[in-house]
Amino acid sequence: MLASASRTAVTLGAGAALSAVLLTLTAVPAQAAGDAETPPDLTALSGVLSTALDQNAPGAMARIDDDSAVYRLSKGVADKATGRALSTEDRFRVGSVTKSFSAVVLLQLVDEGKVDLDASVNDYLPGLLPDDRITVRHVLSHRSGLYDYTNDMFAQTVPGFESVRNKVFTLQELVDLSLERPLNGEPGGPYRYSNTNFVVVGMLIEKVSGRSLAVEYRDRIIRPLGLRDTKYVHPGTRIPGRYTRGYLPDDDPAKPAADATHQTASWAQSAGAMISSTRDLNTFFSGLFDGRLLTAESLKQMQQWTPVNSTQGYGLGLRRRDLSCGVSVYGHTGTMQGYYTYAFTTKDGKRSLTAMANTSNNGAVLGTMARTLEAAFCGKQAAPAAKQRTAEPRHEDIAPNVTLR
Numbered sequence: 345m346l347a348s349a350s351r352t353a354v355t356l357g358a359g360a361a362l363s364a365v366l367l368t369l370t371a372v373p374a375q376a377a378g379d380a381e382t383p384p385d386l387t388a389l390s391g392v393l394s395t396a397l398d399q400n401a402p403g404a405m406a407r408i409d410d411d412s413a414v415y416r417l418s419k420g421v422a423d424k425a426t427g428r429a430l431s432t433e434d435r436f437r438v439g440s441v442t443k444s445f446s447a448v449v450l451l452q453l454v455d456e457g458k459v460d461l462d463a464s465v466n467d468y469l470p471g472l473l474p475d476d477r478i479t480v481r482h483v484l485s486h487r488s489g490l491y492d493y494t495n496d497m498f499a500q501t502v503p504g505f506e507s508v509r510n511k512v513f514t515l516q517e518l519v520d521l522s523l524e525r526p527l528n529g530e531p532g533g534p535y536r537y538s539n540t541n542f543v544v545v546g547m548l549i550e551k552v553s554g555r556s557l558a559v560e561y562r563d564r565i566i567r568p569l570g571l572r573d574t575k576y577v578h579p580g581t582r583i584p585g586r587y588t589r590g591y592l593p594d595d596d597p598a599k600p601a602a603d604a605t606h607q608t609a610s611w612a613q614s615a616g617a618m619i620s621s622t623r624d625l626n627t628f629f630s631g632l633f634d635g636r637l638l639t640a641e642s643l644k645q646m647q648q649w650t651p652v653n654s655t656q657g658y659g660l661g662l663r664r665r666d667l668s669c670g671v672s673v674y675g676h677t678g679t680m681q682g683y684y685t686y687a688f689t690t691k692d693g694k695r696s697l698t699a700m701a702n703t704s705n706n707g708a709v710l711g712t713m714a715r716t717l718e719a720a721f722c723g724k725q726a727a728p729a730a731k732q733r734t735a736e737p738r739h740e741d742i743a744p745n746v747t748l749r
Contacts (some may be wrong), residue, residue, distance in 0.1 A: 361481075382669075382723035383407050384695075389719035392712060393419045396701045399708040402429035402591055406699040407622035408720050410629065416622075422588040424700065432622045434588040435573050436700055437609065438685050439627060439678030440741035442618035446545045447484055447661020448632065449553075449560050451642040454617045458552050461645060468548055474523065477531040477677055480548065483541040484660035485650050489529035492538035493521035495687035497611060498743040501705045502594045502602050505681050509607045512579045515550075518543045518611070535658050537744045539615040542661070546614025569631045573621035579608045584618050590682020593705045601703070604681035616741070618678060626696035627685040631676050633693030647674070663688075667718055673697075678703050679740040684713050688721075693744060695721065707748030710740065 354737030389406055396404040396419075403420030416432040453459045461481040465473050468480075469563045473490070482488040498504040522540040529536050547556055553560055554586030566574050575584060583605065592604040609617035620628075631637055638646070649664055657664040665688065666672045675696075682704055688694040699716035701709050718726040739747060 346363050357386070358521075360657065362582065374431065376746060382721035382725050383724065384415060384721075385615065385719045385723040385729050386417070388724075389716060389725065390417055390419075392715045392719055393417060393699075395715075396709050396712050399712060400593070400706060401703040402708045403700040404587065404624065404701040404709075404713065405430050405432050405434075406697060406716050407432045407626060407719070408695065409623075409626040410695045420702075424589070424591065430588060430702070431586070431701045432587055435575075435583050435619050435621050436588045436627065436685070436702065437590060437605075437678075437680035437683050438618050438620045438687070439612070439616045439680035439683060440539075440542075440677045441620070441678035441685055441687050442612070442614065442616045443542045443545075443661045444676045445561055445565055445618055445628070446542055446549065446557075446614045447646065448637050449549050449564050450480070450484065450545055451550070451646060451660065452564055453552050454645075455639045455642050464691065465544060468551055469544075472519065472544070472547070474529055475527065477700065479531070481660065482531050483544045483548075485648075486535050486541050486658060487529075487532055487650060488538070488541055488544075489527035489531055489533060489536070490538050490540040490544070491522050491528050492540055492744060493518060493524075494539050494743045495745040496525075497521070499593060499746060502592060502599075505592060505604060506526070506605075508611045509604075509700050510581065511610055512712070513610045513613075515547045515613060518613070519547070523647070535652055537658075537741070539741070542615035543613060545661075550612065561618070565628065565637065569624075569627055570586050571620070571624040571627060573619075574624045574628070575619045576617060578613055578617045578703065579610050581606045581608055588617075588683075588700070588702050590702050590704070592681045593703065595705070602681075607681065609680065611653075612680070615680065622698040622700065625685070625698040626689070629687060629689040629738065630693040630696045630747055633674065633689055634693065639728065665717060667722050668729070669718075669722035669725040671719060671721050673721050677741060680709075681705075681742070684710055686713055686716055688717060697721070704742070705748060710748065 357577045393404040405418035408415040422430040589605040590600040593601045646660045655666045673688040678685035687698040697720040
């Protein structure tokens with residue numbers, strides 16, 4: 345089966361006529377992924393996506409780019425109203441994966457000698473932050489101590505979202521929301537995830553470049569890599585082209601999920617407003633690690649890790665996850681209302697995975713989708729515990745202090 349290209353569509357479950365799995369397979373070259381030396385476990389990956397559907401995700405999908413081989417799997421629906429099947433060709437909101445795009449743009453400005461990573465943010469944005477010790481490096485690595493305003497904004501999930509769905513904020517207004525609270529740590533201290541940090545990154549990009557975020561993303565990343573599905577449409581509310589709808593469960597399980605697809609995403613901007621696809625995110629992270637976006641020195645700086653926990657580190661707008669088979673992968677997670685995304689690659693950029701479920705505010709699905717990494721990069725060598733593990737109570741990139749049910 346792995347030696348021939350084939351495409352199959354399988355209907356799953358009674359009453360789910362359009363809940364389908366699409367699987368495209370091509371040959372896997374030996375040693376294709378460099379750091380991940382075993383083939384992906386497609387059976388396990390399919391099982392992970394099925395589990396996400398069992399946990400109330402309307403749909404879930406994954407794409408693996410493995411040198412010249414491409415694997416696409418999708419299950420469930422992109423649109424609950426029409427029953428249209430999910431497709432890996434769909435665009436979707438990638439949430440905090442945007443942070444890696446923002447970090448790359450700012451590090452390109454570092455490469456051009458326009459920004460110093462260890463200079464105070466206030467050197468570039470005078471008077472913005474309450475402590476001159478907060479450096480550019482600190483905001484890129486979530487070590488500034490800046491409070492995350494989304495903890496208050498989304499303490500109530502659906503009402504919070506509806507209150508900002510159509511609002512347009514300036515970046516300054518978002519920072520001001522954060523500064524209504526004191527710093528929650530010393531500058532340069534431990535990792536504390538905060539969307540405020542990457543709002544500041546967005547302000548730095550616009551101030552130093554003299555151009556908008558949309559233009560900088562386009563000219564520095566989207567066009568050079570040929571990303572045909574990646575857009576920064578803020579403050580527009582719609583996803584252009586073919587897209588997957590995102591569904592946001594209410595905190596009260598008795599209430600229906602909200603269709604959160606159309607929004608300004610202005611509450612996130614440079615911290616989370618990008619739209620993309622599985623193909624484009626794999627191309628982006630592969631391009632980052634094969635040297636097409638940054639100098640070797642900036643890529644090295646991006647991988648100066650601050651511990652998150654025993655199996656994760658955070659660099660400069662980049663996550664590292666250490667898997668059960670000894671492989672480490674690099675990329676970012678993303679939550680936007682109605683969407684969970686995992687986008688990671690190997691150290692050499694040769695094997696990349698993007699997986700997405702069109703739900704959020706669901707701790708079980710968030711944890712389940714993390715298991716796509718084990719299936720994609722460890723294959724059958726994944727430890728049994730990693731294959732079977734389900735989510736503990738956890739936190740999203742949105743409102744990281746709020747525990748999910």
